[in-house]
Amino acid sequence: xxxxxxxxxxxxxxxxxxxxxxxxxxxxxxxxxxxxxxxxxxxxxxxxxxxxxxxxxxxxxxxxxxxxxxxxxxxxxxxxxxxxxxxxxxxxxxxxxxxxxxxxxxxxxxxxxxxxxxxxxxxxxxxxxxxxxxxxxxxxxxxxxxxxxxxxxxxxxxxxxxxxxxxxxxxxxxxxxxxxxxxxxxxxxxxxxxxxxxxxxxxxxxxxxxxxxxxxxxxxxxxxxxxxxxxxxxxxxxxxxxxxxxxxxxxxxxxxxxxxxxxxxxxxxxxxxxxxxxxxxxxxxxxxxxxxxxxxxxxxxxxxxxxxxxxxxxxxxxxxxxxxxxxxxxxxxxxxxxxxxxxxxxxxxxxxxxxxxxxxxxxxxxxxxxxxxxxxxxxxxxxxxxxxxxxxxxxxxxxxxxxxxxxxxxxxxxxxxxxxxxxx
Ligand SMILES: *Cc1c(COP(=O)(O)O)cnc(C)c1O
Numbered sequence: 001x002x003x004x005x006x007x008x009x010x011x012x013x014x015x016x017x018x019x020x021x022x023x024x025x026x027x028x029x030x031x032x033x034x035x036x037x038x039x040x041x042x043x044x045x046x047x048x049x050x051x052x053x054x055x056x057x058x059x060x061x062x063x064x065x066x067x068x069x070x071x072x073x074x075x076x077x078x079x080x081x082x083x084x085x086x087x088x089x090x091x092x093x094x095x096x097x098x099x100x101x102x103x104x105x106x107x108x109x110x111x112x113x114x115x116x117x118x119x120x121x122x123x124x125x126x127x128x129x130x131x132x133x134x135x136x137x138x139x140x141x142x143x144x145x146x147x148x149x150x151x152x153x154x155x156x157x158x159x160x161x162x163x164x165x166x167x168x169x170x171x172x173x174x175x176x177x178x179x180x181x182x183x184x185x186x187x188x189x190x191x192x193x194x195x196x197x198x199x200x201x202x203x204x205x206x207x208x209x210x211x212x213x214x215x216x217x218x219x220x221x222x223x224x225x226x227x228x229x230x231x232x233x234x235x236x237x238x239x240x241x242x243x244x245x246x247x248x249x250x251x252x253x254x255x256x257x258x259x260x261x262x263x264x265x266x267x268x269x270x271x272x273x274x275x276x277x278x279x280x281x282x283x284x285x286x287x288x289x290x291x292x293x294x295x296x297x298x299x300x301x302x303x304x305x306x307x308x309x310x311x312x313x314x315x316x317x318x319x320x321x322x323x324x325x326x327x328x329x330x331x332x333x334x335x336x337x338x339x340x341x342x343x344x345x346x347x348x349x350x351x352x353x354x355x356x357x358x359x360x361x362x363x364x365x366x367x368x369x370x371x372x373x374x375x376x377x378x379x380x381x382x383x384x385x386x387x388x389x390x391x392x393x394x395x396x397x398x399x400x401x402x403x404x405x406x407x408x409x410x411x412x413x414x415x416x417x418x419x420x421x422x423x424x
Pocket of ligand 1: 132
């Protein structure tokens with residue numbers, strides 16, 4: 001048991017053994033399974049310690065040097081440090097580190113630049129967009145007028161000619177690029193040209209790929225999208241939170257939209273942990289991590305393709321693969337449930353032009369950030385593809401007993417890849 005783990009849990013264990021038991025169980029689960037959920041990761045012990053610090057005690061509505069409560073001598077420094085590091089790492093003119101998470105960050109952009117009923121264009125949810133990109137069930141779809149683009153049926157990729165055509169016809173005020181299930185590079189420059197032509201504001205939502213952008217493994221939207229939103233907890237490997245980065249022209253409107261427009265006091269413990277994560281991301285080793293994520297994603301794609309799996313768009317440029325299970329004759333949901341029992345955690349997902357229902361779609365979404373953080377490399381992806389194939393075959397053959405056999409092999413395998421913040 002590491003000192004860090006003991007420090008984090010000693011008081012909890014005596015004060016609330018019930019919750020401590022659950023955290024212990026989750027730690028074991030995260031350590032014994034292969035986690036392939038594309039939006040998840042393992043943060044460092046340093047990030048965890050900042051998240052669990054006394055900074056949670058402080059109220060600090062407003063921004064550094066302009067607060068509504070006293071006692072901000074340290075908090076101002078924390079927030080300014082996080083902002084300075086975000087600006088330096090991503091090369092942006094302005095950063096707001098207060099959004100509680102990715103969804104409120106995106107809503108702040110709507111609040112800053114749109115009026116209710118304005119037209120906004122984003123990628124359609126079942127094509128790989130996010131709820132906050134104008135989905136009908138989201139506030140962004142209820143309060144604004146969403147129009148959508150998708151991917152081409154034949155290539156599985158965004159067709160910028162089609163995006164331009166929709167933009168010319170619909171004249172959106174805001175165009176959003178980025179998404180949750182895009183296995184390919186986002187062409188920020190191409191989107192910027194379209195936005196300029198129709199006089200729309202371009203927002204890049206890099207929630208999934210922020211760590212790749214920071215590590216140089218995906219092109220940066222800076223210089224193309226004047227407004228960039230991101231979560232901090234996906235490939236960027238920070239605490240659960242978000243940032244909005246802008247050029248100087250859009251800075252003031254964003255700050256006003258986040259506070260007082262949408263939120264009250266910022267989560268200072270999270271801000272500190274974001275600062276820690278940004279420092280880690282500026283380190284040389286983070287470049288290696290970002291590149292290894294992509295190598296692993298491509299190795300996993302190749303290993304799955306070898307076993308007859310159909311990858312949307314034919315593969316991956318980033319951390320993510322989308323598998324269309326249609327040729328394997330099994331739904332995404334039963335496959336995901338079987339894999340979970342076999343020690344491999346991922347999520348079922350719609351594929352473009354899915355013929356099945358969203359609650360049991362045809363696809364699986366697979367990400368390699370978390371396994372890369374643990375130190376797994378290309379050879380391990382071959383093993384993972386093998387286990388996945390065995391579990392899916394077992395599901396098709398109703399051979400439930402096979403799951404525990406696979407899960408046991410994976411438990412053994414995972415012992416070589418300890419996770420931060422949890423004892424072995
Ligand atoms: C995850 C994600 C979000 C939302 O983040 P939450 O922190 O879950 O609210 C927004 N946009 C994209 C593209 C995402 O992937």
